[in-house]
Amino acid sequence: MDVQNKAGVDLARRTWNALADRQEAFIDRFYQGLFERYPDYRALFPPSAAQRSRNMIETLSLLMGIDQAAVVQANLRYIGIQHQGFRLQRNDLERFRDVFIEELGSVVGVSWSATEEQHWRRLFDTIVIPAMMQGLAGAHETNPI
Numbered sequence: 001m002d003v004q005n006k007a008g009v010d011l012a013r014r015t016w017n018a019l020a021d022r023q024e025a026f027i028d029r030f031y032q033g034l035f036e037r038y039p040d041y042r043a044l045f046p047p048s049a050a051q052r053s054r055n056m057i058e059t060l061s062l063l064m065g066i067d068q069a070a071v072v073q074a075n076l077r078y079i080g081i082q083h084q085g086f087r088l089q090r091n092d093l094e095r096f097r098d099v100f101i102e103e104l105g106s107v108v109g110v111s112w113s114a115t116e117e118q119h120w121r122r123l124f125d126t127i128v129i130p131a132m133m134q135g136l137a138g139a140h141e142t143n144p145i
């Protein structure tokens with residue numbers, strides 16, 4: 001983990017914590033945006049929006065609170081393994097990234113900047129997507145949590 005990636009994880013944690021009680025609103029908007037743009041994805045998810053939100057918030061909050069990037073990566077690899085059944089490709093993860101960043105920006109509001117957007121994009125491109133891709137392609141390993 002180099003210094004730049006460490007900075008990316010720190011930034012992500014700051015943005016995420018700053019959302020505070022808007023975290024759930026963000027997750028709702030994220031799913032709305034994803035399903036509007038890519039209706040085919042809807043069938044993969046459980047029908048209860050409340051259940052979806054809880055899983056995402058719990059897992060993301062847990063990840064954002066972790067100071068060691070290697071632990072974050074190990075968890076993302078494990079999440080990638082859990083996604084194997086959905087037959088996803090890099091393109092699907094890039095769609096996820098784009099919707100995530102766009103909706104995050106709109107919930108953060110006026111303090112959101114082009115620099116912050118760039119950081120998030122880099123975080124996805126250097127940590128989240130590669131670790132998810134490893135998990136998608138990889139063999140089973142034990143849950144690191």
Ligand code: HEM
Pocket residue numbers: 041044045046051052055056059060079083086088092093096097128129132
């Ligand atoms: C970088 C990309 C992605 C990340 C970081 C990510 C992350 C996550 C996380 C953290 C969870 C919750 C796991 C848990 O319950 O503990 C989850 C669940 C799930 N993800 Fe993803 N995901 C990504 C992309 C996708 C894509 C592109 C799809 C399909 C189009 C997808 C489909 C699902 C489904 C169906 C679940 C289960 C939902 C549930 O049971 O509530 N994911 N994902």
